[in-house]
Amino acid sequence: MDSAFPGRLPIICAALAFLAASPMAQALNFAKYPALRSFAAEMDEKHGFSSKQLKQVFRCATIRPDIIEAMERPRELLPWHEYRKAFVTEDSAQRGVRFWKEHAGDISRAREQYGVSPEIIVAIIGVETRYGRNTGAYTVLDALTTLTLKHPPRAGFFRKELEEFLLLTRETGMDACRVKGSYAGAMGLPQFMPSSYRRLAVDFDGDGKRDLLDNPVDAIGSVAHYLHRHGWEAGAPATGEVRLKGTLYFWAEKLGVKPSLSVRQLADYGVFPRRQENPGRRAALISLEGEDGPVYRLGYDNFYAITRYNLSKHYAMAVVELGELIRQRMEENPSS
Template identity: 50%
Template sequence: MRKTLGRVLLTGALMTTGATAWATSGYEAHPRAEELVKQLVDEGFEADEIRAVLAKAKRQESILEAISRPAERRLTWGEYRKIFVETPRIKQGVAFWNTHEETLKRAEETYGVPAEIIVSIIGVETRYGRIMGRYRVLDALATLGFDYPKRADFFRGELVHFLQLAREEQLDPSEPLGSYAGAMGYGQFIPSSFRHYAVDFDGDGKRDIWTNEVDAIGSVANYFSQHGWKAGEPVRSNVVFNKEADASWFNAGLKPELTLEQWAERGVSTRDGLNLQQPATLMEMTMEDGEHYWFGLHNFYVITRYNHSRLYAMAVYELSQAIKDARGPSATAQES
């Protein structure tokens, strides 16, 4: 009864003041906090331990403002490409590859994911560790999990994963930093992704994607491997139209549903000599000089598992090729 009454009094106080007490005092008093405490107790945590952690979590208005900010107009592929496939990022990618050449080679051998794809992901996500986020992950996930109703369930779930990984990795949950959405480290893993895909690639007994580039590289490679990357297979293919295409065929979905043979029967083919039984999705993207067309293949779809965006996957692929080309054939030959 006392707990119930306390919640009623707290709710009444909030309605009267128009402000949340946990904005300054932590989230242990939030009406939904005990649900999370109970869930974690079922996972083997001590209730007082979780309440103490939630007491340290602070509501961050800047996080709520950032995630609620209206999206800018949808960028064309040409506009989006300029953001990521640009000279400084390419040069930084070459430098990162050269510095971690042996680790990248080992990751490619272990997981079957090309070095250029791993490097490109880290470049797109954090500029090779230069921009990994300045928010405490605890604050970000608590703020969004308790005070962002639109996706509160998702972020509370990630908060649970975060506290579990903090215990597993023996981390103080008040210390890790990340993005305003709780993404962490070189590859910007959310906590559930960390728990499922992060690896201790240097064998030191820790999975450190914040300060250990070796673990970060191995973790990105493992993520792609676990999502079905097929070693040695292409990412995209050019398109040849043998007859007028139906507008509904373009950008219909991220996952390839028709095989190249089925596309050919529709009058859309490729000159790349690929296995016609592999699935492909037809993509139309706008550049400054007009519309460009490609087939997105299985590995293109795998890239979209990292970020569910066609433009993102295309940027990762084109940046990867630009970095590989900038290193030159001599560097590639020395590795083989």
């Protein structure tokens, strides 16, 4: 907690003005939600937020049924061949090329400092927010409050993120009532959850602020730092083409996306990289739903690092393939 703001919430919004501007909003009643009263007591004890302060903040919050609906039908549940069409596009690649060229110095510096491939940094920002064009239409407070109170399967996770969000707003001076993000509460150009924002965002332009909402330079450095902290290996592949023999590869597929067997061990299951690879390198057999049947790839530790950003193998593969397309377009037209 920032010692400059002990026990205060400097970003409490003007609740009545906010309510007037948002006719759908309805003030939350603490008495109706025991979980919210418990949360407020914990925030008071752990972080010095008074119940009065939090009640004022939550007057800005609304329970949003559409957030629950969105949570129950995430795009990642689509078959791979449909999911891919939304992200691995020529338009997104060309926008990625422009973003890369516009921020070439900062992207190069991120690669040198954290070892992450430039096309992966660019592709993540492209998949997440189309390079900042779509950073989310929900207020983060609405999203995290709704999911804490109305989404039992993951209520504990979102309760923690709500705690982290309020701490983040106190530390940064953000307006808790107005910060926009995804239906899950992810924020900014790289769509960091509040806990990741607090732990892994970096001030990459040296202006004294870690601004992921409006600063693409901080977003670039923070994406690279995130992947670095989750095990990205500089110069190593993320995925590879695979050749399958026999039927034992079915058992390798069952092991999931975390690389747990070496290339040498995978050979015992009839799984072989199409290109020569270090036999000691760990890999996972990744299966995807193609239009004409299963599609298989090898996923290495760097692929797994991308899944730490988003747990879906569809997401990670979209990042890899969009990154490859962006790099191809960069190489085809390097000077424009």
